[in-house]
Amino acid sequence: MSPQTAALVRDSWAEIVPMRKRVCADFYHRLFARYPELHPLFKGDIERQTALFVTMLNTVVSALDNPEPVIPLIKTLGARHADYGVEDADYDKFSAVLLDSFADALGERFTPDVRAAWAAVYAELAVTMRRGAEEAVH
Numbered sequence: 001m002s003p004q005t006a007a008l009v010r011d012s013w014a015e016i017v018p019m020r021k022r023v024c025a026d027f028y029h030r031l032f033a034r035y036p037e038l039h040p041l042f043k044g045d046i047e048r049q050t051a052l053f054v055t056m057l058n059t060v061v062s063a064l065d066n067p068e069p070v071i072p073l074i075k076t077l078g079a080r081h082a083d084y085g086v087e088d089a090d091y092d093k094f095s096a097v098l099l100d101s102f103a104d105a106l107g108e109r110f111t112p113d114v115r116a117a118w119a120a121v122y123a124e125l126a127v128t129m130r131r132g133a134e135e136a137v138h
């Protein structure tokens, strides 16, 4: 993770945080509209889910310069996702919708560089979560 990528993600996340409720509501709305098959996986309260998701992204974003200590946490998160019924292919669906919601929230400030930086961070996160899911099975 280059320092530039980390800075682009950190700065744009700081802009999203004050709008998190609207952005996350928009995100789940889009996710279920585009991929209705994912809706039944979410069984709990969506507001609580949003708060947990934002807290986890806060942790990830604050660890961008030194990710090693949070890797075990991300792996156990991935193992729990396998238990929720999340499959490998679902991570790409989630990513496309998340980036679109961020783009909508930030408008022209969500430049191609910012998008690429988020895509890199998400890809890393998804790989680590899926690795955690695999390791939990073996």
Ligand code: HEM
Pocket (backbone or CB within 6 Å): 038, 041, 042, 043, 044, 045, 049, 052, 053, 056, 057, 077, 080, 081, 084, 086, 087, 090, 091, 092, 094, 125, 126, 129
């Ligand atoms: C890679 C980024 C992701 C992050 C950071 C993330 C984060 C979280 C967090 C923090 C929770 C709360 C429960 C827990 O800690 O176990 C959660 C629950 C959940 N996530 Fe994710 N998640 C991600 C990707 C996904 C994907 C790709 C799916 C696929 C649809 C998904 C579906 C779910 C479901 C179904 C729940 C349980 C909701 C419920 O109990 O109602 N997540 N996620």
